[in-house]
Each structure stands twice: as structure tokens, then as C-alpha cells.
Amino acid sequence: MIKLYHCPNARSMRSLWLLNELNLDFELVEMPFEQTHLRSPEYLSIHPLGRVPCLIDGNIKLFESGAICQYLCEKYDSNDQLGRGINNKEHIEWLQWLHYAETIAVHGASLVQQNIIIAKEDRSPVVLKLESRRLEKAVEVIDTHLNDRDYLLKSGFSAVDIGVGWSIHLGSMFKEYTEFPNVEKYYKTIQAREAFIQSLPKKIEDPLEKI
Ligand SMILES: N[C@@H](CCC(=O)N[C@@H](CS)C(=O)NCC(=O)O)C(=O)O
Incomplete structure (x- = not known):
């Protein structure tokens, strides 16, 4: 198993x-x-x-x-x-977003370190500012991409919405998406999926658990 x-x-x-x-x-x-x-x-x-x-x-x-x-x-x-297998016309696009998920996530992970994990005296305002900006720019790409579609691929929800969706979920700890209306709507839609809800921690008591 x-x-x-x-x-x-x-x-x-x-x-x-x-x-x-x-x-x-x-x-x-x-x-x-x-x-x-x-x-x-x-x-x-x-x-x-x-x-x-x-x-x-x-x-x-x-x-x-x-x-x-x-x-x-x-x-x-x-x-x-x-998935979108090798013979699927969306295969290459699917691969692109599969890996783009990490392009967003690295900035979220860095913000987790700066805001939560590293001791206060060792945090860097420069890194915080830079990583917040880079997260914002990476999310902006998704917002623009969603101008003419509901999900990353025109054909509908796929596994790459899980990869990128989790990165958007992580980023939401540090960033309100109000200035990115497509991302805001997208995040709400994927959060309502039964499998997403099933995969959340059973209870969140403090922000440390929300990593
Ligand atoms: N690129 C890897 C990253 C894995 C990774 O860094 N996971 C984090 C959790 S989000 C982790 O386990 N961190 C624990 C640590 O670094 O000690 C992946 O996408 O699986």
C-alpha cells in the first residue's frame, strides 16, 4: 500500500x-x-x-x-x-505549472522562516521585504494567467491546481489576495473542494501549525 x-x-x-x-x-x-x-x-x-x-x-x-x-x-x-500525459495536448503546459508551484512556494517557505522559525533577533528586514515582493510577483503571474480561465489549464481542474493551489494557500499566511481578484476567486474555489478540506490539519491551534 x-x-x-x-x-x-x-x-x-x-x-x-x-x-x-x-x-x-x-x-x-x-x-x-x-x-x-x-x-x-x-x-x-x-x-x-x-x-x-x-x-x-x-x-x-x-x-x-x-x-x-x-x-x-x-x-x-x-x-x-x-494528469495530462505525454500524448495530451496540454502536457507541456501541465509540466510548466507543476514546476511553477515551487517557484511560488520557495518565497512562502522563506517567509515562514523569517516570520516564524528564525529567532526574532536573527530575522532580516531586507530578506522579508525581498521575499514578500518576490511572492507577490510570482502570484501576479497566476492572476494574469487566470484572466481567461477558471483553472491553470483551459480544460479544467487538474493536479497542477493542487501544486500551485497549495503554494497560494501557503502564501495566504503572508499576503491578502484582494489586489489579485482572479487568484482570490481561484483560492476560494479550490478551498471548497472536498479533497482539499480532507487534507487540512484536523485543528489549527497556532500559526506554527499552519506551515
Ligand atoms: N522541493 C521539495 C521541498 C520539501 C520541503 O522543503 N519540505 C518542507 C516542508 S514545506 C520541510 O520538510 N521542511 C523541514 C525542514 O526543512 O526541516 C518538495 O517540493 O517536496
Whole structure:
């Protein structure tokens, strides 16, 4: 059976959300977002950097959320409901957004470090300003792209809306989307999906859990 290593609200939420969308059976190994768990010898023997996600399926092990997305779609979505396989006319566009998800996420992750993880005295106002601006510009690209469509691909919701959607979700911790009306509407639409709701932490008590 598929096994997913996950921390609430972390990038592994992409994989969890996709598994839920695909309605697959899987075992979820949920850990708190803490070094004691992520850097334990047991977990480091599974993921060499002690990060999430990590997905195991038989003798396959993957620890990049984009690769997990592509793998799950290629193996378990032969009708291209969420994937867009090599013979699909949207394949190249699908690949572009699959990876663009990380272009947005790196800025959100950097803001998590600057606002939450790093001790106050070590935070950098310059990095904060730069990363906020770069997040904004990366989201603006999505807003413009959504001018003539509801989802990233014209054909409708796909797995790349999960990758980018999670990045928008992460960015929402630091950025209101009011100046990006298409993104605001898009975020509301994907948040209403049953599989998204199923993949959220069961309860959020403090912002540290919202990583
Ligand atoms: N590019 C990787 C990034 C994985 C990653 O950095 N995950 C974060 C959570 S969002 C993590 O596990 N961080 C823990 C740490 O760095 O200690 C992916 O997309 O899977």
C-alpha cells in the first residue's frame, strides 16, 4: 500500500490532497513539524534531508512533491482526469505549472522562516521585504494567467491546481489576495473542494501549525 510521510499544512499536503482527489487507499504517517521528528535517525533513513513529503509505493521512494504528483498521475490516473500525459495536448503546459508551484512556494517557505522559525533577533528586514515582493510577483503571474480561465489549464481542474493551489494557500499566511481578484476567486474555489478540506490539519491551534 502507498505510504505518505506528512506534516500538517507542509508541502506534503500537496501529495495528500492529490491522493484524496484520486481516491486511492494509502497509509498516512503524520508527524509534527519539529526537528525531533524530522531529524530523527529513523526518519533520516527514509528521507536523507528529513523533510516532507516522502512517498513510498512498493519499491519506489520519492521525496519531491512535484515528482510525486507526476508519478501518481502517470501510474493511477490513466484517463488524464488530473494528469495530462505525454500524448495530451496540454502536457507541456501541465509540466510548466507543476514546476511553477515551487517557484511560488520557495518565497512562502522563506517567509515562514523569517516570520516564524528564525529567532526574532536573527530575522532580516531586507530578506522579508525581498521575499514578500518576490511572492507577490510570482502570484501576479497566476492572476494574469487566470484572466481567461477558471483553472491553470483551459480544460479544467487538474493536479497542477493542487501544486500551485497549495503554494497560494501557503502564501495566504503572508499576503491578502484582494489586489489579485482572479487568484482570490481561484483560492476560494479550490478551498471548497472536498479533497482539499480532507487534507487540512484536523485543528489549527497556532500559526506554527499552519506551515
Ligand atoms: N522541493 C521539495 C521541498 C520539501 C520541503 O522543503 N519540505 C518542507 C516542508 S514545506 C520541510 O520538510 N521542511 C523541514 C525542514 O526543512 O526541516 C518538495 O517540493 O517536496
